[in-house]
Amino acid sequence: MIPLHYDLHLHSCLSPCGDNESTPGNIVGMAFIKQLDVIALTDHNTCKNCKAAMAIGEQYGVTVIPGMELTTAEEVHVVCLFHNLEDAMAFDAYVEKRILPIPNNPKAFGDQFICDENDEVVGTFPTLLISATDISFDKVDSVLKEFNGVMIPAHIDKNSFSLTSNLGFVPPGSTFKCFELADMSNLHRLQNENPYLKTCNVITDSDAHYIEKINEAVNTLYARSNTIDDVLNALTDNSTLKSV
Ligand SMILES: [Zn+2]
Ligand SMILES: [Zn+2]
Numbered sequence: 243m244i245p246l247h248y249d250l251h252l253h254s255c256l257s258p259c260g261d262n263e264s265t266p267g268n269i270v271g272m273a274f275i276k277q278l279d280v281i282a283l284t285d286h287n288t289c290k291n292c293k294a295a296m297a298i299g300e301q302y303g304v305t306v307i308p309g310m311e312l313t314t315a316e317e318v319h320v321v322c323l324f325h326n327l328e329d330a331m332a333f334d335a336y337v338e339k340r341i342l343p344i345p346n347n348p349k350a351f352g353d354q355f356i357c358d359e360n361d362e363v364v365g366t367f368p369t370l371l372i373s374a375t376d377i378s379f380d381k382v383d384s385v386l387k388e389f390n391g392v393m394i395p396a397h398i399d400k401n402s403f404s405l406t407s408n409l410g411f412v413p414p415g416s417t418f419k420c421f422e423l424a425d426m427s428n429l430h431r432l433q434n435e436n437p438y439l440k441t442c443n444v445i446t447d448s449d450a451h452y453i454e455k456i457n458e459a460v461n462t463l464y465a466r467s468n469t470i471d472d473v474l475n476a477l478t479d480n481s482t483l484k485s486v
Pocket of ligand 1: 311319396397403
């Protein structure tokens with residue numbers, strides 16, 4: 243196993259709340275400067291900037307996992323990570339049909355810019371991406387399995403848009419194997435309140451909407467290699483429980 247510095251929850255200029263300077267190229271470039279080994283691009287309810295970020299990641303030697311921060315019907319945020327762009331874009335198409343059809347108002351919510359591999363803005367996404375979808379939390383893991391995706395309930399220690407704030411508890415029958423905390427110091431309290439969490443791996447990410455907020459190389463996971471497959475396997479391998 244090798245140590246990998248990670249930040250697996252990042253927003254680009256495609257998220258309405260993401261800074262317009264957070265282009266895929268600027269995100270990957272900042273990750274490279276900060277000496278991160280692996281990042282994930284997780285815009286709200288979309289994977290449409292992942293192709294550009296992955297291509298630029300190859301140039302920099304930074305592993306870029308294609309992902310999405312899904313908003314469930316209950317407005318719980320879930321980081322969804324994929325083994326390859328094809329699976330991610332198939333899930334993107336699935337989710338696009340299930341977002342509330344509210345047009346984005348860029349003046350109120352921010353722009354939603356789609357970029358190409360040259361980091362040029364090539365389009366805008368018309369539907370507001372931070373709305374809820376009609377996918378309920380208890381369906382997320384089974385739906386994701388159809389796309390070989392990994393489910394990571396996001397920032398579950400936050401007071402909004404989280405599993406513990408919006409549902410109040412970890413639902414019986416949960417099958418996710420990894421969760422995310424905004425602040426690792428909340429780990430033991432949450433595990434004591436929700437014993438299921440003791441069976442999971444835990445990560446912490448920046449949830450950066452501005453490139454300067456991307457984490458320094460302070461969080462480490464251990465995987466066989468820096469490939470996407472090995473990183474996702476490390477996140478879902480509960481044979482040795484750990485903060486990955
Ligand atoms: Zn969130
Ligand atoms: Zn986020």
